[in-house]
Amino acid sequence: MVECVELLGYLNQLLKPADFNDYCPNGLQVEGCPIVSRLVTGVTASQALIEKAIEFEADAVLVHHGYFWKGESTVVTGMKRQRLRLLLQHDINLLAYHLPLDAHPLYGNNAQLAALLNICVDKERAEKGGGLLWSGILPDAFTAGDFAKYLQEKLAGRPPLHIGDQQRTISTIAWCTGGGQGLIEAACELGVDVFLTGEASEQTTHVARERGIEFFAAGHHATERGGVKALGEHLADVYNIDSQFIDIDNPV
Numbered sequence: 001m002v003e004c005v006e007l008l009g010y011l012n013q014l015l016k017p018a019d020f021n022d023y024c025p026n027g028l029q030v031e032g033c034p035i036v037s038r039l040v041t042g043v044t045a046s047q048a049l050i051e052k053a054i055e056f057e058a059d060a061v062l063v064h065h066g067y068f069w070k071g072e073s074t075v076v077t078g079m080k081r082q083r084l085r086l087l088l089q090h091d092i093n094l095l096a097y098h099l100p101l102d103a104h105p106l107y108g109n110n111a112q113l114a115a116l117l118n119i120c121v122d123k124e125r126a127e128k129g130g131g132l133l134w135s136g137i138l139p140d141a142f143t144a145g146d147f148a149k150y151l152q153e154k155l156a157g158r159p160p161l162h163i164g165d166q167q168r169t170i171s172t173i174a175w176c177t178g179g180g181q182g183l184i185e186a187a188c189e190l191g192v193d194v195f196l197t198g199e200a201s202e203q204t205t206h207v208a209r210e211r212g213i214e215f216f217a218a219g220h221h222a223t224e225r226g227g228v229k230a231l232g233e234h235l236a237d238v239y240n241i242d243s244q245f246i247d248i249d250n251p252v
């Protein structure tokens with residue numbers, strides 16, 4: 001077991017949230033009991049995840065998508081009340097790390113997605129603040145069509161959205177997990193064959209076609225499971241606590 005204060009200190013040192021201009025508070029979002037011996041990790045602090053955490057008798061929940069986003073209503077009513085009520089009633093700490101958990105060189109979502117897909121990461125770019133947009137080389141010379149199948153196999157079992165040419169041979173890739181579709185033009189500037197992210201917008205199609213890049217959206221949730229899961233396993237090793245990653249399926 002570990003004191004929550006110590007756990008937070010460790011996470012803040014590891015993930016350096018002060019280096020990011022984020023859309024939500026990073027770190028402790030809801031205070032619970034002072035000692036953590038059981039931890040649940042998950043992508044989003046939805047009600048379903050909290051209910052699973054209660055079943056697991058978790059002292060803390062660690063997520064990538066927490067609460068209190070910039071621009072959201074500040075009142076505690078409805079869905080937000082219900083989520084907070086469950087956490088507070090059960091004395092569960094809610095810890096959330098957003099951008100710091102996308103970008104971390106080892107436990108970040110981008111790093112974990114690269115490991116899952118066996119991408120050879122351009123380390124220099126990643127380290128000098130590639131930040132949210134990483135690049136590298138694919139493990140094989142795929143056609144874009146085969147790469148779509150590879151993504152389906154490695155991720156949620158769902159076919160990704162692909163805008164491009166099935167027959168094209170591809171070898172270089174840039175990626176940003178989650179809702180990274182706004183980075184498609186930055187990816188084009190890197191001169192890569194492929195841009196992979198979680199989601200697409202209407203205009204993404206036109207950018208992909210007109211800039212001639214193979215675009216894949218493989219799911220916001222599916223591409224962001226790796227970071228928090230890896231981080232939870234790491235914390236379990238460091239502090240000898242029970243940690244369990246709980247996947248609440250999400251097709252988006």
Ligand SMILES: [Zn+2]
Pocket residue numbers: 064065177178179220224
């Ligand atoms: Zn996300």
